[in-house]
Amino acid sequence: MNRTSTIIADSSILIHLSKIGQFHLLKKIYGEITIARSVYTEVVEKGWGLAGSLEAEDAIQDGWIKTLDITGKWKAREMATAHGIHLANAETVQLAHESEAVLILADEGEVRELAQKSGMRVRGCLGVLVEAAKREIIGVDEAREDAEKLMEEGYRVSEEVLREFHDLLSEER
Secondary structure, three states: OOOOOOEEEOHHHHHHHHHOOOOOHHHHHHOOEEEEHHHHHHHHHOOOOOOOHHHHHHHHHHOOEEEEOOOOHHHHHHHHHHHOOOHHHHHHHHHHHHOOOOEEEOOOHHHHHHHHHOOOOEEOHHHHHHHHHHOOOOOHHHHHHHHHHHHHOOOOOOHHHHHHHHHHHHOOO
16 A cells, blocks of 8 residues: 555445545545545445445445554544544544545545544545545536535535535635
8 A cells, every 4th residue: 555645435435436436536536545444344344235335345346445443443442432423434534544545535524523633635526526626527517516416415514614615615726
């Protein structure tokens, strides 16, 4: 694994982008991403047939999503207990530490907060849409429509974050 460019994703990114038909943006923007084995279990095995399961399994078969086990399982358990979070979320942050990830793709507040406290860069679905618009993979209007679709699917975002998203897209016009 190229540790200088490792990008770790949590389950929320896979699920939400799948729900709006934009799962493919992960490959187009990042080329390769890595998920913890527990994220695979959550999305593909336990979530079989739900949003993201087929896309993630196909991406793993195609080789652009890599699945890794963490070595510090006890550290992840301690993190989960100390912060009152799901073990899969703690394992995502632990995997990012172990792989010296340059970026974590996560929407869940608990993952984002832990990663940012550790000095890691974090990007959520809206950030992925902005990046796709910047790289002209999708248009600005499509990014805005996708944000609306996310919210229609139950995606929760603060007014402040939504305003920042629209401001960043306005810079792309």
